[in-house]
Amino acid sequence: MQGKSICVNLGRKDILHDVNFKAEPGQVTAIIGPNGSGKSTLLKTLAGEIGTSGTVTLNGHDISALKPWQLATMRGVLPQSTTVAFPFKVHEIVRLGLANGLAAINDELTAKALAHVDLAGFEDRSYQTLSGGEQQRVQLARVLTQVWESQHTDQPRWLLLDEPVASLDIAHQLAVLHIAGDFAAVGGGVVVVMHDLNLTALFADCVYVLSQGYVWGSGTPSEVLNIDLMQQVYGIDLPISKVPKAPIPFVLPQVMRERLGA
Amino acid sequence: MTLALDHLGAEAPKRDRRATARRVTLTLAVLLGLTSGVSVSVGASDASLNTAMIDLINGQSMSDLNRIVLWDIRLPRLAMGILVGAALAVSGVVMQGLFRNPLADPGIVGVSAGAGLGAISAIILGTYLPAQVLVWTGSGLVAIAAFLGSWVSVLILYRVSTRLGQTSVATMLLAGIALGALSGAASGLLVYMADDQQLRDLTFWGMGSLAGATWGKIVTAAPIIMIALASTQFLARALNGLAMGEAVAHHMGIPVQRSKNIAILAVAGATGAAVAVSGGIGFIGIVVPHLLRLATGPDHNRLLMNSALLGASLLLCADMISRVVVAPAELPIGIVTAILGAPVFLWILLRRHGTMGM
Numbered sequence: 001m002q003g004k005s006i007c008v009n010l011g012r013k014d015i016l017h018d019v020n021f022k023a024e025p026g027q028v029t030a031i032i033g034p035n036g037s038g039k040s041t042l043l044k045t046l047a048g049e050i051g052t053s054g055t056v057t058l059n060g061h062d063i064s065a066l067k068p069w070q071l072a073t074m075r076g077v078l079p080q081s082t083t084v085a086f087p088f089k090v091h092e093i094v095r096l097g098l099a100n101g102l103a104a105i106n107d108e109l110t111a112k113a114l115a116h117v118d119l120a121g122f123e124d125r126s127y128q129t130l131s132g133g134e135q136q137r138v139q140l141a142r143v144l145t146q147v148w149e150s151q152h153t154d155q156p157r158w159l160l161l162d163e164p165v166a167s168l169d170i171a172h173q174l175a176v177l178h179i180a181g182d183f184a185a186v187g188g189g190v191v192v193v194m195h196d197l198n199l200t201a202l203f204a205d206c207v208y209v210l211s212q213g214y215v216w217g218s219g220t221p222s223e224v225l226n227i228d229l230m231q232q233v234y235g236i237d238l239p240i241s242k243v244p245k246a247p248i249p250f251v252l253p254q255v256m257r258e259r260l261g262a
Numbered sequence: 263m264t265l266a267l268d269h270l271g272a273e274a275p276k277r278d279r280r281a282t283a284r285r286v287t288l289t290l291a292v293l294l295g296l297t298s299g300v301s302v303s304v305g306a307s308d309a310s311l312n313t314a315m316i317d318l319i320n321g322q323s324m325s326d327l328n329r330i331v332l333w334d335i336r337l338p339r340l341a342m343g344i345l346v347g348a349a350l351a352v353s354g355v356v357m358q359g360l361f362r363n364p365l366a367d368p369g370i371v372g373v374s375a376g377a378g379l380g381a382i383s384a385i386i387l388g389t390y391l392p393a394q395v396l397v398w399t400g401s402g403l404v405a406i407a408a409f410l411g412s413w414v415s416v417l418i419l420y421r422v423s424t425r426l427g428q429t430s431v432a433t434m435l436l437a438g439i440a441l442g443a444l445s446g447a448a449s450g451l452l453v454y455m456a457d458d459q460q461l462r463d464l465t466f467w468g469m470g471s472l473a474g475a476t477w478g479k480i481v482t483a484a485p486i487i488m489i490a491l492a493s494t495q496f497l498a499r500a501l502n503g504l505a506m507g508e509a510v511a512h513h514m515g516i517p518v519q520r521s522k523n524i525a526i527l528a529v530a531g532a533t534g535a536a537v538a539v540s541g542g543i544g545f546i547g548i549v550v551p552h553l554l555r556l557a558t559g560p561d562h563n564r565l566l567m568n569s570a571l572l573g574a575s576l577l578l579c580a581d582m583i584s585r586v587v588v589a590p591a592e593l594p595i596g597i598v599t600a601i602l603g604a605p606v607f608l609w610i611l612l613r614r615h616g617t618m619g620m
Contacts, residue, residue, distance in 0.1 A: 049509050072515025079513075085362035085505045089279070096506070097514065102280075102561045147513065221445040260336030 351573025359501030371438030380411020412534035470596030507616025545603025
């Protein structure tokens with residue numbers, strides 16, 4: 001997946017300036033950056049939801065030339081949060097991910113997807129009565145159903161996730177990112193918008209740092225997560241160290257408390 | 263052991279809503295058949311299909327009176343009741359799916375108000391039209407004007423709320439309120455110009471009735487309503503997807519903009535034609551889809567079809583009540599649907615209040 005010279009302006013405001021972005025199948029590519037930096041806009045552009053003056057290619061196809069159903073067979077998108085207007089049940093929401101929607105009968109796939117996000121047995125619950133984190137996992141199950149269903153073609157599938165762990169507890173944060181990692185490990189591509197720098201360092205193969213609509217850096221977590229770049233982008237001095245015996249950087253803001261003498 | 267039981271508990275009711283929806287379709291089809299039979303037999307005259315059949319079997323031809331009552335009054339009324347009931351209920355389903363709001367209704371986006379303005383203009387300003395036009399349109403002038411009014415308001419609405427090929431549902435709702443207010447104000451101005459006879463006509467049109475049903479009106483309304491209803495059957499998956507928002511629907515591979523265009527045209531056609539031939543019949547479009555969602559869930563695959571069937575039956579029942587309670591005179595059907603529908607609507611609101619935060 002590749003995005004070239006992506007410029008997006010919404011209303012009178014330019015959100016993205018000449019962003020060049022590349023994600024490889026088999027890898028988890030994370031997009032990080034402060035609030036309002038354009039992360040979600042970039043993801044929406046990659047999903048084909050927002051038009052751009054640049055080009056976005058997915059498996060070699062210009063996405064603006066693809067029909068919605070063709071795009072849907074190549075990539076699934078998980079938004080930050082999804083409200084559902086009517087009292088659908090959990091298994092109905094997941095089945096909506098199938099190409100034939102609720103008319104389709106593929107209980108095996110939907111049950112597998114729900115079990116995958118640790119929601120087995122939730123089939124008959126009403127979506128609207130679930131907690132935010134549970135709803136987010138149901139949506140992930142729907143997106144997984146969508147990309148699994150079209151797995152028979154030889155082109156890689158893509159998962160685009162917008163802050164997938166924002167409303168989850170620590171156990172499910174790790175579980176969901178493991179799902180993303182497993183998806184990449186078998187040849188799929190994952191593009192994920194993240195806020196948590198430690199989880200990003202743990203799971204991402206490649207990181208793009210966005211601020212004010214520009215790409216400020218990209219590379220492996222250990223290349224990108226350095227004190228200088230984080231200072232430039234977030235405007236604070238973040239203490240960053242590396243895990244002994246492994247090149248995984250970690251952020252330890254607790255150190256700042258000592259530094260302030262508190 | 264507990265696990266296995268839990269598993270069963272989750273499995274067993276899973277397919278229920280789909281199976282229930284299929285059973286409901288059958289039940290509603292039978293119900294519509296029964297209501298139709300009763301509807302043809304109920305009224306100020308004791309003519310019925312039954313007596314007509316007995317006459318036929320006995321080798322007698324139908325009496326002229328019976329033939330007129332059945333063929334010229336009750337059958338067109340039955341056909342119109344079915345068409346209008348189905349059109350209003352399905353318009354409600356599509357509108358609610360499009361606006362992601364279970365309380366949305368063609369009335370909310372100004373379609374009915376536009377139709378009203380058209381009808382009122384025809385009743386009051388029609389006399390100023392050249393005689394030729396009046397001869398050509400005949401008694402259908404009000405119907406044609408109401409249909410044009412609803413059509414034009416949908417077109418304006420669409421123009422206002424669509425930017426760069428994207429329709430914003432919020433803008434459309436708000437623009438609909440503004441358009442409705444504008445149509446209402448224009449209608450109010452026109453009413454000032456009306457004389458006594460015109461005011462009477464206006465009042466009766468506004469309350470809605472199937473009493474004016476003629477084969478002529480059915481021939482104009484039926485094709486539009488049939489095409490609109492048939493096209494909505496292709497919208498089921500899109501409306502299911504749109505329940506999660508336009509972005510998610512797009513991610514799922516639904517051609518969002520095209521689906522919205524079809525939905526808007528279908529609603530304009532069905533509501534416009536229905537309001538044109540029957541006046542302001544309210545609550546069918548809100549009550550019917552709600553009752554069915556309670557019974558079989560929000561899946562549009564069956565909801566559209568079931569709403570058409572239940573809407574038709576419900577309107578026929580309301581029509582029978584309107585014919586019977588003050589016979590040999592009749593009550594405008596809009597009053598009956600409001601008396602039946604408004605409490606159901608309030609009950610739905612109260613039920614929703616706790617669970618949906620509305």
